[in-house]
Amino acid sequence: MRFTKMQGCGNDYIYVNCFEESLTSPQQLAKTISDRHFGIGSDGLVLIMPSETADCRMRMFNSDGSESEMCGNAIRCVAKYVYDRDIIHKRQLSVETLAGIKYISINADDNDIARTMTVDMGAPVTEAANIPVFADRSPVTDLKLTAFGREFTFTCVSMGNPHAVTFIEEPVSSFDVEKFGKVFEVYGHFPRRSNIEFAEVISPTHLKMRVWERGAGETLACGTGTCATVAAACLNGICPREPVTVDLLGGQLIIEWKETDGHIYMTGPAEFVFDGEI
Structure with a gap:
């Protein structure tokens, strides 16, 4: 082959x-x-x-x-x-x-x-049943999950596949993605498992993100996960609906959630x- x-x-x-x-x-x-x-x-x-x-x-x-x-x-x-x-x-x-x-x-x-x-x-999916995630209301911006005695607040979005994004206070570069990612991927709230994104806010138009991918573990980048992270940031009022630079372990992506058509564009x-x- x-x-x-x-x-x-x-x-x-x-x-x-x-x-x-x-x-x-x-x-x-x-x-x-x-x-x-x-x-x-x-x-x-x-x-x-x-x-x-x-x-x-x-x-x-x-x-x-x-x-x-x-x-x-x-x-x-x-x-x-x-x-x-x-x-x-x-x-x-x-x-x-x-x-x-x-x-x-x-x-x-x-x-x-x-x-x-x-x-x-395309447009991010924010209806809980269509992501899918078990949650009481949509959009899902305050899903609280606990692992190893620490509570995280997740925003859930589908970009054709399910993502759960959490914004953390400490530098994401030193965060233990594997320890927490493998637990949250298979959490009972996610019937089809989920990709898990851990994000750090540098500025309203600049984020850093690491990802634990469903079925693959931590990877150097995830395109749908980067889009989901920017969508989650917009839903939470962290980022505006204009181009946002996202630093990944493997490089940078530029993401924009346009208000004109509601679609997310990734470059x-x-x-x-x-x-x-x-």
Whole structure:
């Protein structure tokens, strides 16, 4: 099987061109090739496929084999892959996902190489039942959960997949994300588990965030999680509805929740790492 490794802000996946390749059991394959000691090493597996409703289709599997609805960093890499390799050489792309069709604008350099992409991530979902999260009211901005004797207040948002965001007072760089993230991911309030974001407010237009991803553990970045974090900040009056810079372990993303259409737009890089065969 031929594959390509790519990364967006350090969120690395193995990409397979299913316009040319065919494979079975992607769940098991994701577990095998994601292993950083006995496989290729990645946060998961992404299949780039033909679509009947969009320019192409993306399926993504976490490193534990579970399939996820969407990944903001992966979809930018999908766009770069099909653009740079002339599979679909269009500055405006549509990509089918389990979270619906997403629309992407390609920002290419003078050599016509895709460098950054702006993704229309759609409107954030704030209804508790649709996130889903068990809560008494919507939007869910004051869900109090406790782990190891410490209480956190979460705001819950879906960006096609469930997220629970908490703003902490201490520097997020030294926060024990693994200790608390693995507990909150499987908390009983989240029927489909949840991605957990821990955020620090630098200014109204500048946040720092670390993420514990459902099915993958801590990763260097999460596109949908970054969008959910900015949405949570806006819902809590922390950030305005204008571009917000979010620092992640693997780089920066620019997120804007526009008032004109209610959609969240994510701008960030995508990088080719290497091609291989396994």
